[in-house]
Amino acid sequence: MDRFDAMTVFVRVVEAGSLSAAARVGPQSLTSVSRHIAALEERLGTQLLRRTTRHLALTDEGRLFYERAKAILGEMEELEGALSAGRDEPSGRLRVAAPGLIGRYRIAPLLPRFLARYPSVDVDLVLVDRTVDLVEENIHLAVRLGRQPDSSLVARKLAEVHMLTCAAPVYLKRRGTPKSPGDLRDHDCLTFSDTAGAIEWRFRSSSTQVSVRVTGRIWANSLYAVVAAAIEGGGIVRVPSWQVAHEIAAGRLRTLLDAYRPPPTPVYAVFDHARRSSPKVRTFVDYLVDQWAGSDLETVTSR
Missing domain, CATH: 3.40.190.290 (D-Maltodextrin-Binding Protein; domain 2)
Incomplete structure (x- = not known):
């Protein structure tokens, strides 16, 4: 079994909603789709999908595998696009998570200029006042406040806030x-x-x-x-x-x-080490650093 092909088929099945729908999108035979899923579950030693006569649902392990597989396939697509173009040009969909108001007032207004500069990039801005799981929620980078604990994440300082x-x-x-x-x-x-x-x-x-x-x-x-x-x-x-x-x-x-009043709280962009070489992640973080250079976000809502 080709693991990359099986991963692709699995993601297609989840997004299509059924084995038969995934076969039509492929296009490939229903038998081939079923064999890929069965071989993948056998290799991983766990059930990824629960099948009924009406629909299929992800198991907990299946949901984790889907989120990670989707991220890997997205990065592969981006890498192939950059290599085939012969340059390190950002491309693909970039998912950014940020606290509500800082995303609304200090990220959203910067997006049109960024997208005009990089026409091959699309951005999903997810505004949430909680700590997101970058892997499980398929987030490429998150903007977070406060000192970041030692972890597997790369943290780059963007600004400060009181x-x-x-x-x-x-x-x-x-x-x-x-x-x-x-x-x-x-x-x-x-x-x-x-x-x-x-x-x-x-x-x-x-x-x-x-x-x-x-x-x-x-x-x-x-x-x-x-x-x-x-x-x-x-x-x-x-x-x-x-x-x-x-x-x-x-x-x-x-x-x-x-x-x-305590000293200002730093604001960081954080992302997984695996995405350090991603052109779209690196370019967007560089863009935020440039736009927020020397910035204190105290008056962010007075714009």
Whole structure:
């Protein structure tokens, strides 16, 4: 069995929705498609598809294999295109994940110029306020805030952003204004993270870092949600400056604990080592670095 051919057939079956539909797209015989899938499952030692009389569904292992196989085939297509053209020209579909507002205000406006410069590239911009799995979700690169832990990912710094602690005037009138980070323990803090529960907010006092474990009655995995709750007086929120610039300017939120504001948070482009040589990934990261050179994203929403 040719593994590349079997991988191609498997991806075609998943996207077509059935073995017979994949055979028609091929085009190849239904028997040939079935043999490729059976041989692939035998080689891997696991079931990839669950077949019924009405439809087929991916197993957990099948979904993982599909996402990785699709990424590999896409990279192969891009590489073949670049080599056949005799140059390292970016081409193919590029999937970029980024936090909602930073994607909306600081990436989306840059895309038309990038696409005009590289007409063989298409871009999918996925806006999510969570950490995406690059492999499972077939993301070529992600824009992330904060220091990146040692991992299999390549991280390249793009810019910096300030983290602001703020609350609505109505909340401060009702509950009082915290004077130091420790006072936050007696307040309702609106927490944003991937998983529910108490989290730590870090501040700086002189040259000393201060960490405060905060809790509250509202948790969300969306920055939009916690900011919306803060505006309505739901509690104290701590978010990137670009998330609340308009609300602060309009007086809907007030900054707190400015004397304890921590150093700026770095913004990185992260991608898998396997994509380091991908022309479309490398070119897009270079483009962001050039466009954001020396940038502080504090006023990102005032454009």
